[in-house]
Amino acid sequence: MSATSQWISDIFESRDPDKVSNANTSNEGIVFNRISKVLLARRIVFRAFIEESRVLNDGALHEQIKLDWLLLQILPLVHVEDKDPFTALIHSCLIGATDGHLDSLNFGLAPTSVLGSAFNPTVDKFFHVLDEAQVAGKQYMGAFADADGEVPRSVLSPIVRHLTTLDDPLVRVIVSGTGFSLEQFKNVLGSGVSKGEDPWDLEHTTGDFTDQNLQLAYISRYLPPSFLLSSSGEILKTRMYEWLRGRYRFTARFLEELLSGHWETYRPASPHKLLNAYVYTLAYFTPLDGDKTLMKSEPDVEPIGVQGFYWEKIERSPQKLDLFNQLAHLIFTYITRGPYPMGYYELKPLVEYGLARFIKRDTITVEEPLAIVSIVLYFKFKRFTLDEDTYARLQDDKGRAFKELVLLKITKPLWNGQTLRSIF
Template sequence: MLGAGDFPHILNDVNHNSRWKPVLPPISDPEHASAFQANVHLVYRACSEALLARLLVFKMYLKACSKVGFSHDQRRRWLESQIFPLDLTSDFDPFGTIKNSISILRLSDSILDEAISCTLKDIQSIWDLPPGEYIYITLDEANAASKKHRRAFSDEYGRYPILKEMLRALRRRMGHLPVKFVVAGTMIPPEHFQSATGEWDDFRWCSDTGSFDDPEEHRRYVSQFLPSEFVSSMTGQALLDRSWRWLRGRHRYTASYITVLLDSSFESPHTLLGNYIEKISNYIPHDNSEYTHGEVVRFNRWYTSIGDSGLKEGWVSTIEMHRAIISFLVTSKGCIDCSTKERALVSEDYGYFIDSDCSRIVLDEPLTIMYGAGWFKQTKMVYTITTFDTFRFQHGIDIRASHFAFFLALSF
């Protein structure tokens, strides 16, 4: 459910149904219960149609695989097709197209139920899932659904977004099977998933993003994508060193740069690295001219800068960013003890969790810190936080030695 146009469209498609109530009446209103049930049913129905589309394509895929025998490579290709549906057919998105066709048919609930049930039985007859293995259902970018239709549903804990009902619909449909749900997103409020009955107790809140913290591991990862003769050359070795120096941290920075290299057929690698760094951080790397001599001028057409919305709107992000810059200047390392009280550091893409329990946030990547340093240089907002009470009283920050350094740096 990663890249197709079936499940993501549910967020907007419900608006086109006359029975949909984007704002649920107060619980004291006689219409509250019926409006709530109507909204729940519409989401359940939309998820069922999208699920049936996925299952039908999955069934066809399994049939094709069964003719040659199942393998790990086939699982990988199925995952790729979820991310890039046009890999299955270049003319249209099969998942979104089939889902739309099912919607147009306006099947009764009973026929839709039977279709899903029969398709699941067919899948189980084709593919005998080994004991101890699971079907994984992933909702990526679930933070989008966690912000949508937050006034259309309510329970004893208050209003909640459409994401909760989408998960309930999928669990009702698939919960009897060996299924694990992966709900991925940067800002999914835990308070929406409270339950006195233990409904969500089998979900674990975690972060397993991972990062490149070892230069040799990073070198091995990058090398596997580069031509072997290039890796062994002086230019290639220099590129591996530079990419580690600038791109260490979350995997996404390195993977994104490799995408740029692949798109350019590995031409002008140092020029593209410098341009990529500049695009992301708004900083021209000081070592660029040393390595780009003789390369054809090329530009990164894929990525833009990190963005400053979190720095402009969130005091915690601003304070922690400056603290990371001070730390980086003094120790060549950023901050590994950022406050976890405010998740904006993660949701705005400046920091990331380094433990699976989401209890430690770091802000230590060169690209991020260079962007922050440039932002502080350009903005006038920084002069409004020179009062030390900003940290201590107004924003509830746990005071550390680097906060004193921050205060002094802004004061003189």
């Protein structure tokens, strides 16, 4: 998009509100055209997919048709000049398509029309899913503005706006991800709904892998049984739970790296070194729990290009100090009192930055190992201490707080590798 001649990288270079508005409209038009092409390519391939499925099944659609369509989009086995069929179709046929042509074709290829009688409007829905929305949530920041033309927005806002202006009540839009603010797109729908109506159903609890058996069942779908039953596989299952439990994406993203990495016969070549590299990328900490013999036998791995936690966003936040104090309180409570810290909507910014998560509609916690390790190490690197929170507690709970203070002071020398003998 940024290569388009009409593109304006920073619409706020001018302080003239009219120029900002015009630049925003121009950039939005570029995005709308691109998203229309993406949708049309999906719909053209979808029609071919449905037609071929009917040919192979005597005019009917088999029970696994939804799963097959999902897999075709996630992992297409057919490529055209090293491109997936959707991208290849855009580059080959849709480059010069105008907005009018795209709108007309998208309307004519509405998924409900393609499915025909196979689609039951009373129980069925068709979904447009924008996953990992945090990626778009930080791209081209400043190339777009909010509804008032005052606050810089990323490309996520016009993408969601265009997806939701498709006038089809049988198509639902799902936006999922972590580390982006809901303000990025909630107000883009203001003109299409009444002031008292919120068109978004916000779902916080989408499941997790806090149950080791659930995580193992998921892992077993992708890794060979012969490997999982080996000594290396057994240790890896334990380590994956110790490090990656929590949100699905921690486990799923690691498996993606594992499956696309180097393999020997029916087994990944360096699963434990890869797990170490993965944890380091997310939390800037190299795990020390790996079996040394196994680690020595594995080839080295390349660094992993995975987005870690959004500390740079917290650094830029006007709530920075309050967020740090909240985190300090949570981590201190966890270290000294044991149970994972809980909170409510006051911790919502920590959810948007990926450090906390909802476990109920109104309950937030910081409990994932990767998040906790990342927080503690960030405090260490930034020399942000828990002392202020500790001394405040001494005023409120002198007996218990004194024990907590002693415990915290004892653990500090351990950062520098001191022996217990030298401490006591």
